[in-house]
Amino acid sequence: MSRISRIELTPVAFADPPLLNVSGVHQPFALRTIVQVWTDDGNHGLGETYCDETLLARLTAVAAALPGLDTFDLHGLRSRVADVLRAERGAEVGGMLNLQDPVDVVLSPFEVALLDLQGKELGRPVTDLLGGAVRDAVPFSAYLFYKWAGHPGAAEDSWGAALDPAGIVDQARSMIDHYGFTAIKLKGGVFPPDQEIEAVHALAAAFPEHKLRIDPNCAWTVDTSIKVAQQLTGVIEYLEDPTPGIEGMAAVAAQTEIPLATNMCVIAFAHLKPSVLADAVQVVLSDHHYWGGLRRSQLLAGICDTFGMGLSMHSNSHLGISLAAMTQLAAATPNLTYACDTHYPWKTEDLIKPGVLEFADGSVRVPTGPGLGIELDTDALGRLHEQYLACGIRRRDDTAYRRTIEPDFSPNGSRW
Numbered sequence: 416m417s418r419i420s421r422i423e424l425t426p427v428a429f430a431d432p433p434l435l436n437v438s439g440v441h442q443p444f445a446l447r448t449i450v451q452v453w454t455d456d457g458n459h460g461l462g463e464t465y466c467d468e469t470l471l472a473r474l475t476a477v478a479a480a481l482p483g484l485d486t487f488d489l490h491g492l493r494s495r496v497a498d499v500l501r502a503e504r505g506a507e508v509g510g511m512l513n514l515q516d517p518v519d520v521v522l523s524p525f526e527v528a529l530l531d532l533q534g535k536e537l538g539r540p541v542t543d544l545l546g547g548a549v550r551d552a553v554p555f556s557a558y559l560f561y562k563w564a565g566h567p568g569a570a571e572d573s574w575g576a577a578l579d580p581a582g583i584v585d586q587a588r589s590m591i592d593h594y595g596f597t598a599i600k601l602k603g604g605v606f607p608p609d610q611e612i613e614a615v616h617a618l619a620a621a622f623p624e625h626k627l628r629i630d631p632n633c634a635w636t637v638d639t640s641i642k643v644a645q646q647l648t649g650v651i652e653y654l655e656d657p658t659p660g661i662e663g664m665a666a667v668a669a670q671t672e673i674p675l676a677t678n679m680c681v682i683a684f685a686h687l688k689p690s691v692l693a694d695a696v697q698v699v700l701s702d703h704h705y706w707g708g709l710r711r712s713q714l715l716a717g718i719c720d721t722f723g724m725g726l727s728m729h730s731n732s733h734l735g736i737s738l739a740a741m742t743q744l745a746a747a748t749p750n751l752t753y754a755c756d757t758h759y760p761w762k763t764e765d766l767i768k769p770g771v772l773e774f775a776d777g778s779v780r781v782p783t784g785p786g787l788g789i790e791l792d793t794d795a796l797g798r799l800h801e802q803y804l805a806c807g808i809r810r811r812d813d814t815a816y817r818r819t820i821e822p823d824f825s826p827n828g829s830r831w
């Protein structure tokens with residue numbers, strides 16, 4: 416039996432391109448917190464999560480309460496997290512979403528680090544702690560964004576601009592040529608719906624064999640969502656968060672045969688019952704970073720299965736530790752049958768040693784080494800931490816950044 420002896424949290428920043436969305440545009444750096452947990456017998460586990468200031472403060476408070484915990488005591492972990500956060504409410508997740516209860520989001524990176532440790536102690540991959548792998552490679556989708564050629568004042572990045580349907584098709588082609596993806600997600604909510612519908616049709620014409628999705632992050636009213644759905648019936652596999660709220664989604668769902676997916680109106684266990692009762696959502700995008708880690712994401716998977724809802728996976732800008740955790744979870748979740756989202760192709764730097772998490776034919780082969788199956792590059796960790804200190808960004812704010820360039824910009828939520 417081993418116990419936690421020490422925890423180190425390292426805020427890091429990595430370069431991020433100017434990806435456009437409903438709220439604004441990605442800042443030049445995305446932030447993550449890297450969690451390292453050591454045990455009294457010298458083992459070492461890894462976790463990764465968001466890094467906005469409030470979350471970092473909560474992670475720091477919880478980390479101080481964990482030494483002495485048995486590495487297999489995940490219920491004990493949850494109660495220690497809940498004790499520390501007893502008086503705290505609300506948690507911002509990735510700049511767009513707000514949770515009422517912060518326990519699951521704070522718990523997640525510690526749970527992943529403990530599963531990494533457990534796997535290392537047993538000499539088995541994390542998939543074996545989650546019931547065993549049902550697939551040896553996990554399919555991901557090409558996650559397309561409208562984008563500027565480069566950050567204002569900086570050089571053009573290697574992707575270039577994508578501001579119309581032709582630019583989106585070119586971006587898809589580069590991404591698919593490089594990674595082999597067989598599903599495509601377009602981040603919408605940036606231009607009026609007609610232009611985004613045209614982009615989806617252009618993708619369908621250019622990639623007739625690929626599964627397509629669009630996600631405008633609630634930029635549309637119920638009526639607009641229904642009209643868009645009529646034009647995309649038979650073209651997309653699901654329509655993600657066209658309109659805000661369970662009630663709004665239910666009103667759209669009643670008028671379309673396209674399954675509606677969400678990572679905005681069902682983001683916590685408390686949202687499942689009202690959503691099921693209203694038949695608002697047919698596909699839930701899980702995300703272990705705010706559903707409370709890998710085991711609670713499997714609980715979510717079981718609930719989706721029970722109520723006949725599909726399961727996909729959401730992502731936000733992330734590094735390799737998160738990709739490893741997402742891959743282990745997806746490999747061990749039988750009803751996760753959609754290609755998962757990932758922002759991974761958009762980053763140009765990482766802090767895990769290369770060679771394990773490679774994409775082939777749009778999928779990541781599931782690491783079979785002990786734990787998460789990856790190794791931290793401590794030099795890279797130091798570099799990305801220096802970048803965090805130097806970049807001055809302390810919370811994600813796509814709207815404020817866009818306003819430094821377009822002072823009159825207002826977010827597009829329910830705009831059309």
Ligand SMILES: O=C([O-])C(=O)C[C@H](O)[C@@H](O)C(=O)[O-]
Pocket residue numbers: 434435436509511602630632678729730731732
């Ligand atoms: O599916 C989603 O809603 C996301 O991936 C949310 C992200 O924040 C995305 O909009 C982004 O990176 O701009």
Ligand SMILES: [Mg+2]
Pocket residue numbers: 630632655656677678679729
């Ligand atoms: Mg989404």
